[in-house]
Amino acid sequence: MELKELIAVVSEVAGALQVPMDLEPALELITASAVDAIPCIDHASISVTTKHGRIETHASTDAVAVQADELQYQLRQGPCYEAVLSDPVVQVDDLASDPRWPAYGPKAASLGLGSQLAYQFRADPHVRGALNLYANKPHEIDVDARMLGAMFARLVAIAMGWGRQDESLREALATREQIGQAMGIVMERYHLDGDRAFAFLVRVSQAGNVKLRDVARAVIADTAGHAEEPPGGSYVVRRDEAASYDEPVRGSGGRRRF
Structure with a gap:
Protein backbone atom coordinates (compact mmCIF):
# COMPACT_ATOMS: atom_id res chain seq x y z
CA MET A 1 0.00 0.00 0.00
CA GLU A 2 1.28 3.46 -0.92
CA LEU A 3 1.86 6.06 1.79
CA LYS A 4 -1.03 8.24 0.61
CA GLU A 5 -3.39 5.28 0.73
CA LEU A 6 -2.17 4.33 4.21
CA ILE A 7 -2.72 7.90 5.44
CA ALA A 8 -6.26 7.80 4.02
CA VAL A 9 -7.00 4.52 5.81
CA VAL A 10 -5.69 5.79 9.14
CA SER A 11 -7.59 9.05 8.74
CA GLU A 12 -10.82 7.15 8.15
CA VAL A 13 -10.27 5.05 11.27
CA ALA A 14 -9.38 8.13 13.33
CA GLY A 15 -12.59 9.77 12.16
CA ALA A 16 -14.58 6.89 13.63
CA LEU A 17 -12.91 7.31 17.03
CA GLN A 18 -15.06 10.19 18.13
CA VAL A 19 -17.00 10.38 21.39
CA PRO A 20 -19.81 9.44 21.42
CA MET A 21 -19.01 6.48 19.21
CA ASP A 22 -20.74 3.33 18.04
CA LEU A 23 -18.14 0.85 19.26
CA GLU A 24 -18.82 -2.25 17.15
CA PRO A 25 -18.79 -0.45 13.77
CA ALA A 26 -15.59 1.33 14.84
CA LEU A 27 -13.93 -2.01 15.62
CA GLU A 28 -15.14 -3.47 12.34
CA LEU A 29 -13.60 -0.54 10.50
CA ILE A 30 -10.27 -1.14 12.26
CA THR A 31 -10.07 -4.85 11.36
CA ALA A 32 -11.16 -4.22 7.76
CA SER A 33 -8.58 -1.43 7.48
CA ALA A 34 -5.86 -3.68 8.87
CA VAL A 35 -6.55 -6.25 6.14
CA ASP A 36 -6.53 -3.50 3.51
CA ALA A 37 -3.39 -1.78 4.78
CA ILE A 38 -1.13 -4.77 5.55
CA PRO A 39 -0.32 -6.57 2.28
CA CYS A 40 0.29 -10.02 3.72
CA ILE A 41 -2.78 -10.11 6.00
CA ASP A 42 -5.95 -11.79 4.71
CA HIS A 43 -8.17 -12.05 7.79
CA ALA A 44 -8.52 -10.17 11.08
CA SER A 45 -10.54 -10.22 14.29
CA ILE A 46 -10.53 -8.91 17.85
CA SER A 47 -10.67 -11.11 20.95
CA VAL A 48 -12.01 -9.55 24.15
CA THR A 49 -12.21 -11.02 27.65
CA THR A 50 -15.52 -10.76 29.50
CA LYS A 51 -15.99 -10.08 33.20
CA HIS A 52 -16.82 -13.78 33.61
CA GLY A 53 -13.44 -14.86 32.20
CA ARG A 54 -14.64 -15.95 28.76
CA ILE A 55 -13.03 -14.79 25.52
CA GLU A 56 -15.28 -13.56 22.74
CA THR A 57 -14.64 -12.59 19.12
CA HIS A 58 -15.65 -9.17 17.79
CA ALA A 59 -15.35 -7.42 14.44
CA SER A 60 -14.15 -10.43 12.46
CA THR A 61 -13.60 -9.77 8.77
CA ASP A 62 -14.86 -13.22 7.73
CA ALA A 63 -15.80 -16.72 8.84
CA VAL A 64 -12.21 -17.99 8.66
CA ALA A 65 -11.11 -15.57 11.38
CA VAL A 66 -14.04 -16.62 13.58
CA GLN A 67 -13.22 -20.32 13.13
CA ALA A 68 -9.54 -19.78 13.94
CA ASP A 69 -10.43 -17.77 17.04
CA GLU A 70 -12.89 -20.38 18.28
CA LEU A 71 -10.34 -23.15 17.79
CA GLN A 72 -7.90 -21.33 20.05
CA TYR A 73 -10.53 -20.71 22.75
CA GLN A 74 -11.56 -24.36 22.71
CA LEU A 75 -8.03 -25.78 22.68
CA ARG A 76 -6.69 -23.13 25.08
CA GLN A 77 -3.65 -22.62 22.90
CA GLY A 78 -2.48 -20.52 19.97
CA PRO A 79 -1.16 -17.00 19.32
CA CYS A 80 -4.51 -15.34 20.01
CA TYR A 81 -4.95 -17.19 23.32
CA GLU A 82 -1.38 -16.45 24.42
CA ALA A 83 -1.67 -12.75 23.53
CA VAL A 84 -4.92 -12.32 25.44
CA LEU A 85 -3.55 -13.95 28.58
CA SER A 86 0.15 -13.13 28.69
CA ASP A 87 2.42 -12.25 25.76
CA PRO A 88 2.32 -8.72 24.26
CA VAL A 89 3.09 -9.92 20.73
CA VAL A 90 2.94 -13.47 19.33
CA GLN A 91 4.07 -14.34 15.80
CA VAL A 92 3.87 -17.66 13.98
CA ASP A 93 5.63 -17.98 10.64
CA ASP A 94 4.36 -21.47 9.79
CA LEU A 95 1.25 -22.67 11.58
CA ALA A 96 1.45 -26.20 10.19
CA SER A 97 4.86 -26.93 11.70
CA ASP A 98 5.23 -24.65 14.74
CA PRO A 99 5.88 -26.92 17.78
CA ARG A 100 4.45 -24.47 20.33
CA TRP A 101 0.83 -25.35 19.54
CA PRO A 102 0.69 -28.94 18.25
CA ALA A 103 -3.11 -29.16 18.46
CA TYR A 104 -4.00 -25.76 17.06
CA GLY A 105 -1.39 -25.38 14.31
CA PRO A 106 -2.47 -28.24 11.99
CA LYS A 107 -6.17 -27.38 12.46
CA ALA A 108 -5.48 -23.75 11.54
CA ALA A 109 -3.54 -24.90 8.49
CA SER A 110 -6.53 -27.00 7.45
CA LEU A 111 -8.54 -23.75 7.35
CA GLY A 112 -6.07 -22.45 4.78
CA LEU A 113 -4.01 -20.33 7.16
CA GLY A 114 -0.23 -20.18 6.90
CA SER A 115 0.96 -17.61 9.45
CA GLN A 116 -0.45 -15.50 12.25
CA LEU A 117 0.25 -12.40 14.32
CA ALA A 118 -1.47 -11.44 17.58
CA TYR A 119 -1.14 -8.25 19.64
CA GLN A 120 -2.29 -7.88 23.21
CA PHE A 121 -4.10 -4.66 24.09
CA ARG A 122 -5.36 -3.21 27.35
CA ALA A 123 -7.90 -0.45 27.74
CA ASP A 124 -9.32 1.11 30.86
CA PRO A 125 -11.37 0.20 32.71
CA HIS A 126 -10.22 -3.44 32.95
CA VAL A 127 -10.55 -4.33 29.27
CA ARG A 128 -8.07 -6.86 27.86
CA GLY A 129 -7.87 -8.65 24.55
CA ALA A 130 -5.96 -9.21 21.33
CA LEU A 131 -5.94 -8.06 17.73
CA ASN A 132 -5.62 -11.19 15.58
CA LEU A 133 -4.09 -10.98 12.10
CA TYR A 134 -4.04 -14.05 9.83
CA ALA A 135 -2.15 -14.67 6.58
CA ASN A 136 -2.98 -17.43 4.12
CA LYS A 137 0.65 -18.07 3.26
CA PRO A 138 3.45 -19.10 5.65
CA HIS A 139 6.50 -16.88 6.21
CA GLU A 140 4.65 -13.79 4.94
CA ILE A 141 4.84 -11.58 8.05
CA ASP A 142 7.74 -9.12 7.87
CA VAL A 143 8.94 -6.12 9.88
CA ASP A 144 6.62 -3.70 8.10
CA ALA A 145 3.64 -5.93 8.84
CA ARG A 146 4.58 -6.04 12.51
CA MET A 147 4.83 -2.24 12.71
CA LEU A 148 1.50 -1.69 10.98
CA GLY A 149 -0.12 -4.36 13.13
CA ALA A 150 1.09 -2.62 16.28
CA MET A 151 -0.47 0.63 15.08
CA PHE A 152 -3.86 -1.00 14.50
CA ALA A 153 -3.68 -2.76 17.89
CA ARG A 154 -3.21 0.64 19.50
CA LEU A 155 -6.27 1.94 17.65
CA VAL A 156 -8.27 -1.00 19.02
CA ALA A 157 -7.17 -0.15 22.56
CA ILE A 158 -8.18 3.50 22.08
CA ALA A 159 -11.57 2.53 20.65
CA MET A 160 -12.26 0.05 23.45
CA GLY A 161 -11.26 2.56 26.14
CA TRP A 162 -13.32 5.40 24.71
CA GLY A 163 -16.24 3.15 23.90
CA ARG A 164 -16.47 1.77 27.43
CA GLN A 165 -16.11 5.23 28.97
CA ASP A 166 -18.87 6.54 26.72
CA GLU A 167 -21.08 3.59 27.67
CA SER A 168 -20.42 4.20 31.38
CA LEU A 169 -21.24 7.89 30.98
CA ARG A 170 -24.54 7.13 29.25
CA GLU A 171 -25.47 4.65 31.99
CA ALA A 172 -24.60 7.18 34.71
CA LEU A 173 -26.68 9.90 33.06
CA ALA A 174 -29.61 7.51 32.61
CA THR A 175 -29.40 6.44 36.27
CA ARG A 176 -29.28 10.06 37.43
CA GLU A 177 -32.34 10.88 35.35
CA GLN A 178 -34.27 7.88 36.70
CA ILE A 179 -33.45 8.74 40.32
CA GLY A 180 -34.51 12.33 39.75
CA GLN A 181 -37.77 11.17 38.19
CA ALA A 182 -38.46 8.79 41.10
CA MET A 183 -37.74 11.58 43.59
CA GLY A 184 -40.24 13.80 41.82
CA ILE A 185 -42.89 11.08 42.04
CA VAL A 186 -42.31 10.55 45.77
CA MET A 187 -42.26 14.31 46.43
CA GLU A 188 -45.57 14.88 44.63
CA ARG A 189 -47.32 11.80 45.96
CA TYR A 190 -46.36 12.21 49.63
Whole structure:
Protein backbone atom coordinates (compact mmCIF):
# COMPACT_ATOMS: atom_id res chain seq x y z
CA MET A 1 0.00 0.00 0.00
CA GLU A 2 1.28 3.46 -0.92
CA LEU A 3 1.86 6.06 1.79
CA LYS A 4 -1.03 8.24 0.61
CA GLU A 5 -3.39 5.28 0.73
CA LEU A 6 -2.17 4.33 4.21
CA ILE A 7 -2.72 7.90 5.44
CA ALA A 8 -6.26 7.80 4.02
CA VAL A 9 -7.00 4.52 5.81
CA VAL A 10 -5.69 5.79 9.14
CA SER A 11 -7.59 9.05 8.74
CA GLU A 12 -10.82 7.15 8.15
CA VAL A 13 -10.27 5.05 11.27
CA ALA A 14 -9.38 8.13 13.33
CA GLY A 15 -12.59 9.77 12.16
CA ALA A 16 -14.58 6.89 13.63
CA LEU A 17 -12.91 7.31 17.03
CA GLN A 18 -15.06 10.19 18.13
CA VAL A 19 -17.00 10.38 21.39
CA PRO A 20 -19.81 9.44 21.42
CA MET A 21 -19.01 6.48 19.21
CA ASP A 22 -20.74 3.33 18.04
CA LEU A 23 -18.14 0.85 19.26
CA GLU A 24 -18.82 -2.25 17.15
CA PRO A 25 -18.79 -0.45 13.77
CA ALA A 26 -15.59 1.33 14.84
CA LEU A 27 -13.93 -2.01 15.62
CA GLU A 28 -15.14 -3.47 12.34
CA LEU A 29 -13.60 -0.54 10.50
CA ILE A 30 -10.27 -1.14 12.26
CA THR A 31 -10.07 -4.85 11.36
CA ALA A 32 -11.16 -4.22 7.76
CA SER A 33 -8.58 -1.43 7.48
CA ALA A 34 -5.86 -3.68 8.87
CA VAL A 35 -6.55 -6.25 6.14
CA ASP A 36 -6.53 -3.50 3.51
CA ALA A 37 -3.39 -1.78 4.78
CA ILE A 38 -1.13 -4.77 5.55
CA PRO A 39 -0.32 -6.57 2.28
CA CYS A 40 0.29 -10.02 3.72
CA ILE A 41 -2.78 -10.11 6.00
CA ASP A 42 -5.95 -11.79 4.71
CA HIS A 43 -8.17 -12.05 7.79
CA ALA A 44 -8.52 -10.17 11.08
CA SER A 45 -10.54 -10.22 14.29
CA ILE A 46 -10.53 -8.91 17.85
CA SER A 47 -10.67 -11.11 20.95
CA VAL A 48 -12.01 -9.55 24.15
CA THR A 49 -12.21 -11.02 27.65
CA THR A 50 -15.52 -10.76 29.50
CA LYS A 51 -15.99 -10.08 33.20
CA HIS A 52 -16.82 -13.78 33.61
CA GLY A 53 -13.44 -14.86 32.20
CA ARG A 54 -14.64 -15.95 28.76
CA ILE A 55 -13.03 -14.79 25.52
CA GLU A 56 -15.28 -13.56 22.74
CA THR A 57 -14.64 -12.59 19.12
CA HIS A 58 -15.65 -9.17 17.79
CA ALA A 59 -15.35 -7.42 14.44
CA SER A 60 -14.15 -10.43 12.46
CA THR A 61 -13.60 -9.77 8.77
CA ASP A 62 -14.86 -13.22 7.73
CA ALA A 63 -15.80 -16.72 8.84
CA VAL A 64 -12.21 -17.99 8.66
CA ALA A 65 -11.11 -15.57 11.38
CA VAL A 66 -14.04 -16.62 13.58
CA GLN A 67 -13.22 -20.32 13.13
CA ALA A 68 -9.54 -19.78 13.94
CA ASP A 69 -10.43 -17.77 17.04
CA GLU A 70 -12.89 -20.38 18.28
CA LEU A 71 -10.34 -23.15 17.79
CA GLN A 72 -7.90 -21.33 20.05
CA TYR A 73 -10.53 -20.71 22.75
CA GLN A 74 -11.56 -24.36 22.71
CA LEU A 75 -8.03 -25.78 22.68
CA ARG A 76 -6.69 -23.13 25.08
CA GLN A 77 -3.65 -22.62 22.90
CA GLY A 78 -2.48 -20.52 19.97
CA PRO A 79 -1.16 -17.00 19.32
CA CYS A 80 -4.51 -15.34 20.01
CA TYR A 81 -4.95 -17.19 23.32
CA GLU A 82 -1.38 -16.45 24.42
CA ALA A 83 -1.67 -12.75 23.53
CA VAL A 84 -4.92 -12.32 25.44
CA LEU A 85 -3.55 -13.95 28.58
CA SER A 86 0.15 -13.13 28.69
CA ASP A 87 2.42 -12.25 25.76
CA PRO A 88 2.32 -8.72 24.26
CA VAL A 89 3.09 -9.92 20.73
CA VAL A 90 2.94 -13.47 19.33
CA GLN A 91 4.07 -14.34 15.80
CA VAL A 92 3.87 -17.66 13.98
CA ASP A 93 5.63 -17.98 10.64
CA ASP A 94 4.36 -21.47 9.79
CA LEU A 95 1.25 -22.67 11.58
CA ALA A 96 1.45 -26.20 10.19
CA SER A 97 4.86 -26.93 11.70
CA ASP A 98 5.23 -24.65 14.74
CA PRO A 99 5.88 -26.92 17.78
CA ARG A 100 4.45 -24.47 20.33
CA TRP A 101 0.83 -25.35 19.54
CA PRO A 102 0.69 -28.94 18.25
CA ALA A 103 -3.11 -29.16 18.46
CA TYR A 104 -4.00 -25.76 17.06
CA GLY A 105 -1.39 -25.38 14.31
CA PRO A 106 -2.47 -28.24 11.99
CA LYS A 107 -6.17 -27.38 12.46
CA ALA A 108 -5.48 -23.75 11.54
CA ALA A 109 -3.54 -24.90 8.49
CA SER A 110 -6.53 -27.00 7.45
CA LEU A 111 -8.54 -23.75 7.35
CA GLY A 112 -6.07 -22.45 4.78
CA LEU A 113 -4.01 -20.33 7.16
CA GLY A 114 -0.23 -20.18 6.90
CA SER A 115 0.96 -17.61 9.45
CA GLN A 116 -0.45 -15.50 12.25
CA LEU A 117 0.25 -12.40 14.32
CA ALA A 118 -1.47 -11.44 17.58
CA TYR A 119 -1.14 -8.25 19.64
CA GLN A 120 -2.29 -7.88 23.21
CA PHE A 121 -4.10 -4.66 24.09
CA ARG A 122 -5.36 -3.21 27.35
CA ALA A 123 -7.90 -0.45 27.74
CA ASP A 124 -9.32 1.11 30.86
CA PRO A 125 -11.37 0.20 32.71
CA HIS A 126 -10.22 -3.44 32.95
CA VAL A 127 -10.55 -4.33 29.27
CA ARG A 128 -8.07 -6.86 27.86
CA GLY A 129 -7.87 -8.65 24.55
CA ALA A 130 -5.96 -9.21 21.33
CA LEU A 131 -5.94 -8.06 17.73
CA ASN A 132 -5.62 -11.19 15.58
CA LEU A 133 -4.09 -10.98 12.10
CA TYR A 134 -4.04 -14.05 9.83
CA ALA A 135 -2.15 -14.67 6.58
CA ASN A 136 -2.98 -17.43 4.12
CA LYS A 137 0.65 -18.07 3.26
CA PRO A 138 3.45 -19.10 5.65
CA HIS A 139 6.50 -16.88 6.21
CA GLU A 140 4.65 -13.79 4.94
CA ILE A 141 4.84 -11.58 8.05
CA ASP A 142 7.74 -9.12 7.87
CA VAL A 143 8.94 -6.12 9.88
CA ASP A 144 6.62 -3.70 8.10
CA ALA A 145 3.64 -5.93 8.84
CA ARG A 146 4.58 -6.04 12.51
CA MET A 147 4.83 -2.24 12.71
CA LEU A 148 1.50 -1.69 10.98
CA GLY A 149 -0.12 -4.36 13.13
CA ALA A 150 1.09 -2.62 16.28
CA MET A 151 -0.47 0.63 15.08
CA PHE A 152 -3.86 -1.00 14.50
CA ALA A 153 -3.68 -2.76 17.89
CA ARG A 154 -3.21 0.64 19.50
CA LEU A 155 -6.27 1.94 17.65
CA VAL A 156 -8.27 -1.00 19.02
CA ALA A 157 -7.17 -0.15 22.56
CA ILE A 158 -8.18 3.50 22.08
CA ALA A 159 -11.57 2.53 20.65
CA MET A 160 -12.26 0.05 23.45
CA GLY A 161 -11.26 2.56 26.14
CA TRP A 162 -13.32 5.40 24.71
CA GLY A 163 -16.24 3.15 23.90
CA ARG A 164 -16.47 1.77 27.43
CA GLN A 165 -16.11 5.23 28.97
CA ASP A 166 -18.87 6.54 26.72
CA GLU A 167 -21.08 3.59 27.67
CA SER A 168 -20.42 4.20 31.38
CA LEU A 169 -21.24 7.89 30.98
CA ARG A 170 -24.54 7.13 29.25
CA GLU A 171 -25.47 4.65 31.99
CA ALA A 172 -24.60 7.18 34.71
CA LEU A 173 -26.68 9.90 33.06
CA ALA A 174 -29.61 7.51 32.61
CA THR A 175 -29.40 6.44 36.27
CA ARG A 176 -29.28 10.06 37.43
CA GLU A 177 -32.34 10.88 35.35
CA GLN A 178 -34.27 7.88 36.70
CA ILE A 179 -33.45 8.74 40.32
CA GLY A 180 -34.51 12.33 39.75
CA GLN A 181 -37.77 11.17 38.19
CA ALA A 182 -38.46 8.79 41.10
CA MET A 183 -37.74 11.58 43.59
CA GLY A 184 -40.24 13.80 41.82
CA ILE A 185 -42.89 11.08 42.04
CA VAL A 186 -42.31 10.55 45.77
CA MET A 187 -42.26 14.31 46.43
CA GLU A 188 -45.57 14.88 44.63
CA ARG A 189 -47.32 11.80 45.96
CA TYR A 190 -46.36 12.21 49.63
CA HIS A 191 -45.67 15.97 49.84
CA LEU A 192 -41.99 15.57 50.76
CA ASP A 193 -39.13 17.92 50.01
CA GLY A 194 -36.21 16.80 47.84
CA ASP A 195 -33.88 15.76 50.66
CA ARG A 196 -36.51 13.64 52.42
CA ALA A 197 -37.62 12.02 49.17
CA PHE A 198 -34.06 11.05 48.27
CA ALA A 199 -33.32 9.86 51.82
CA PHE A 200 -36.39 7.64 51.68
CA LEU A 201 -35.31 6.06 48.38
CA VAL A 202 -31.88 5.39 49.88
CA ARG A 203 -33.42 3.72 52.93
CA VAL A 204 -35.58 1.47 50.74
CA SER A 205 -32.47 0.58 48.75
CA GLN A 206 -30.51 -0.31 51.87
CA ALA A 207 -33.37 -2.25 53.47
CA GLY A 208 -33.91 -4.30 50.34
CA ASN A 209 -30.17 -4.71 49.67
CA VAL A 210 -30.66 -3.58 46.08
CA LYS A 211 -29.21 -0.80 44.01
CA LEU A 212 -30.75 2.64 44.17
CA ARG A 213 -31.37 2.69 40.43
CA ASP A 214 -33.53 -0.46 40.76
CA VAL A 215 -35.65 1.24 43.42
CA ALA A 216 -36.03 4.26 41.14
CA ARG A 217 -37.06 2.09 38.19
CA ALA A 218 -39.65 0.29 40.35
CA VAL A 219 -41.19 3.58 41.50
CA ILE A 220 -41.38 4.84 37.90
CA ALA A 221 -42.83 1.56 36.61
CA ASP A 222 -45.39 1.43 39.40
CA THR A 223 -46.52 4.96 38.60
CA ALA A 224 -46.89 4.03 34.94
CA GLY A 225 -49.24 1.22 36.00
CA HIS A 226 -47.21 -1.71 34.70
CA ALA A 227 -44.61 -2.40 37.36
CA GLU A 228 -42.31 -5.38 37.03
CA GLU A 229 -40.60 -6.78 40.05
CA PRO A 230 -36.90 -5.79 39.83
CA PRO A 231 -33.95 -7.74 41.25
CA GLY A 232 -34.25 -8.14 45.01
CA GLY A 233 -38.06 -7.96 45.21
CA SER A 234 -40.78 -5.37 44.88
CA TYR A 235 -40.97 -2.03 46.68
CA VAL A 236 -44.16 -0.73 48.24
CA VAL A 237 -44.06 2.77 49.64
CA ARG A 238 -46.61 3.29 52.41
CA ARG A 239 -48.02 6.79 52.72
CA ASP A 240 -47.56 6.98 56.50
CA GLU A 241 -43.99 5.66 56.29
CA ALA A 242 -42.97 8.12 53.57
CA ALA A 243 -44.64 11.10 55.19
CA SER A 244 -43.05 10.47 58.58
CA TYR A 245 -39.55 9.83 57.27
CA ASP A 246 -37.24 12.70 58.07
CA GLU A 247 -33.87 11.04 58.62
CA PRO A 248 -30.87 12.58 56.78
CA VAL A 249 -28.77 10.40 54.52
CA ARG A 250 -25.71 9.14 56.38
CA GLY A 251 -22.47 10.58 55.20
CA SER A 252 -24.13 13.02 52.84
CA GLY A 253 -24.34 16.05 55.14
CA GLY A 254 -28.03 16.26 54.28
CA ARG A 255 -27.29 16.77 50.61
CA ARG A 256 -28.55 14.60 47.80
CA ARG A 257 -25.99 12.39 46.11
CA PHE A 258 -26.43 10.74 42.70
